[in-house]
Amino acid sequence: MNLQETMLIAIEAELQTQVSRLEKKHTKEFHQMLTYHMGWSGEGAGTQATGKRIRPLITLLATASTNEEHNLSSNWLNAVPAASAIELIHNFSLVHDDIQDNSELRRGRKTVWTKWGQPQAINAGDGLFVIAYQSILDLSKHYAADVVVRALQILSDACLLLTQGQYLDMAYENRHDLSIDDYWHMIGGKTATLLSACTHMGALLGYADDQKIEAYRLFGYHLGLAFQVQDDVLGIWGDEAVTGKSVASDLVEGKNSLPVLYALEKDAAFAKRWKSAPITADDVQEIAKLLEDEGAKTYAEKISAEQTEQALLYAKQAEPSGEAGELLLGLANKLLKRNQ
């Protein structure tokens, strides 16, 4: 078993331990909502349902790759409660997102609100949120209190940005007057925020010095931005076989993605069409072609490449070492090259 597989097993075990706080006589059903959402119970449970646990994995790889004085080969074991906390925050946001977006399915399974109703699903999300904080507080078993407080600050700052990003995402729906500047405010609070919290916290818990911690943080941040922009490109021009998403669904959903905002700022043929009426599945190919002709795909790919370059620059400064370092860079490359 390689290091990554060992880490994934440790992550899953920690998540189950944290969520088991609700496994009591009177709250069995509440516990069941969370184990269902996490992919461990109910119809369709299994690895397909759990997601890839990329965020906690990146956290532990960051810890294990810092290679500092305090470092031992298994130092990452102490950081597992922090990795678990980030995954729980991610899942809290998914449960609430699904209610907010009225999504009935996630990873091919009914969402929590579809099964238990909105009121209980709101509370299930709140439960995951609280347990994330309980999880990170468990760092106290292995870290000094000042390190725990710093980790908590990183988590809380990320959560505030998440709620801001979520606010903007909802506020921007059906608006046609947005700029590329608005885009960065919105996505700054999404993928990039949590990924930067992963590498930031991981390096902190590996006892890296402040300069290195900052390099890790910026590596995660730009990795997240590059990933997000690339996701926007794939959402319009991607290969369904690679992305698992229905191609061009972002256009039909009216999503304010970077290519769309670029073309809206150009205010040419695409902008006129976009503002006139919603795009239907039948129009999609033609509209995607129009968008590409106006330079939106090239622009977004350029931005994604710039962010990737930034991420790799900070990765070089962070100098992740050993097997964990190789795995971390490999995972980053995999995230960034989904379309190749």
Place this chain on the structure above:
Amino acid sequence: MNLQETMLIAIEAELQTQVSRLEKKHTKEFHQMLTYHMGWSGEGAGTQATGKRIRPLITLLATASTNEEHNLSSNWLNAVPAASAIELIHNFSLVHDDIQDNSELRRGRKTVWTKWGQPQAINAGDGLFVIAYQSILDLSKHYAADVVVRALQILSDACLLLTQGQYLDMAYENRHDLSIDDYWHMIGGKTATLLSACTHMGALLGYADDQKIEAYRLFGYHLGLAFQVQDDVLGIWGDEAVTGKSVASDLVEGKNSLPVLYALEKDAAFAKRWKSAPITADDVQEIAKLLEDEGAKTYAEKISAEQTEQALLYAKQAEPSGEAGELLLGLANKLLKRNQ
């Protein structure tokens, strides 16, 4: 100005500072949702809309009344971010409660979801939750990291109990097979949880020793239970002029309050009527009389008196001193004697 008035001003200023984290160009409307809910902006803003801030006040009075070695007359100023955190958690739960209960009004004003829709209101509640954690982390300015971690643990434990209580509250709706044992599980996660967090955290931040901290914690806990049971009595037999609630609305709403569960366990005339059909406003007086005749009021009043006695016993052990001590005991008495 007495100490209590000074504290209330400090609490309100701290709450505004904490919530102002969202007062940025792109998140002005998000900020507005929170300032509206907190009672500072929008129609009907003002002291009527803010609520009484009893929880943060009890927290600061606990800190100021510990009278320990480290204590100075103004030591409570350092604890203000913790008091603010508890009030923000209370308000997070109110925003989500209002969605879950489909309540259109709170304190005579439209609820957040009524004004901004459910998706944004879910996120507004999440925002208050995160800011509560940001607020308590600000204790780091004046307290050692190990004290901050203990305070965070108290807050998180209370939040987990809150979500459990909320789960049970919703799960128990429309059920007629509940026992008094179920009642304690449900209300253990409500008023009592947050009030015990107030006195617990307050004493911790006043540098009380562990024995005294435990006495403060139990004082708050039993105060909360006594208050909750008394609230159940007032919800059926209370004087509307005193409680501000429509009398007997608890019966019409089908609330599983302690008097009702007592009578259901007796399984006599009331139980039969309760299970047969919902109570209407026209039936209320007759049903309340029936419930009283079966001993439910006497029973609940006895339980409330027992919990009050327990609270006062622990208050004696806690020995709250000085002006703050007098104010704390005065406030507790006021909470417990609303019906006199």
